[in-house]
Amino acid sequence: MLQFAGMNPSNQELNSKYNNIDSKKKENLSSWLVTIISVALFILFALGVIIFLFNQNQALKKKLADYQNTSSPTPSTMSTSTPSADLPTISSPIFGAKIESPLKIAGQVPSGWMFEGTFPIKLLDSEKNIIVQGTATEVIPGSWQSESIIDFTATLTFKDASGTGTLVLENDNPSGNPENSKTFGIPITY
Numbered sequence: 001m002l003q004f005a006g007m008n009p010s011n012q013e014l015n016s017k018y019n020n021i022d023s024k025k026k027e028n029l030s031s032w033l034v035t036i037i038s039v040a041l042f043i044l045f046a047l048g049v050i051i052f053l054f055n056q057n058q059a060l061k062k063k064l065a066d067y068q069n070t071s072s073p074t075p076s077t078m079s080t081s082t083p084s085a086d087l088p089t090i091s092s093p094i095f096g097a098k099i100e101s102p103l104k105i106a107g108q109v110p111s112g113w114m115f116e117g118t119f120p121i122k123l124l125d126s127e128k129n130i131i132v133q134g135t136a137t138e139v140i141p142g143s144w145q146s147e148s149i150i151d152f153t154a155t156l157t158f159k160d161a162s163g164t165g166t167l168v169l170e171n172d173n174p175s176g177n178p179e180n181s182k183t184f185g186i187p188i189t190y
Helices: 012-069
Strands: 089-092 103-109 118-125 130-138 150-156 164-170 183-189
Touching: 103 118, 103 164, 118 150
Parallel strands: none
Antiparallel strands: 089 103, 103 150, 118 130, 118 164, 130 150, 164 183
16 A cells, blocks of 8 residues: 555654644634734724714714804994993993094993903994904902992004994803803994
């Protein structure tokens, strides 16, 4: 009977070489499987992160779209001839006054218009473009925390302008919620 070199049971040396090759193949196969499983787990993890970030991005886009759709309040022009506890009063400049730079502004605002003793104030031209904006401050430090009417002052410096416009007071609204925004304006002439 013919015997093949690797099949001879009496040839121990050849059998051990083949067994070594089989164990090396098994080790290589095992190492290869570990590598494949590791890569597959990494890919699954990366896909999970991508899906999570995509969902967060979509939620952020929706919130941003909702935020941008809210309309900002348009300043209303009101006279200060009849003071009210709910509305600011402006003692200087007076309603319809001709103004020039630097403009010194004085008046009173109801409780809740200031935050940390200040609130925004601006001058608009007849087309509602901002000419200058600044900050009004309380006259008596700490009075903004009271529940009473608060005296304020402000000075606005601007380039020469002509025509008509509006002096606008806005309550300081740290929340940013449009429903908490209040504006008050008086017409002026440059």
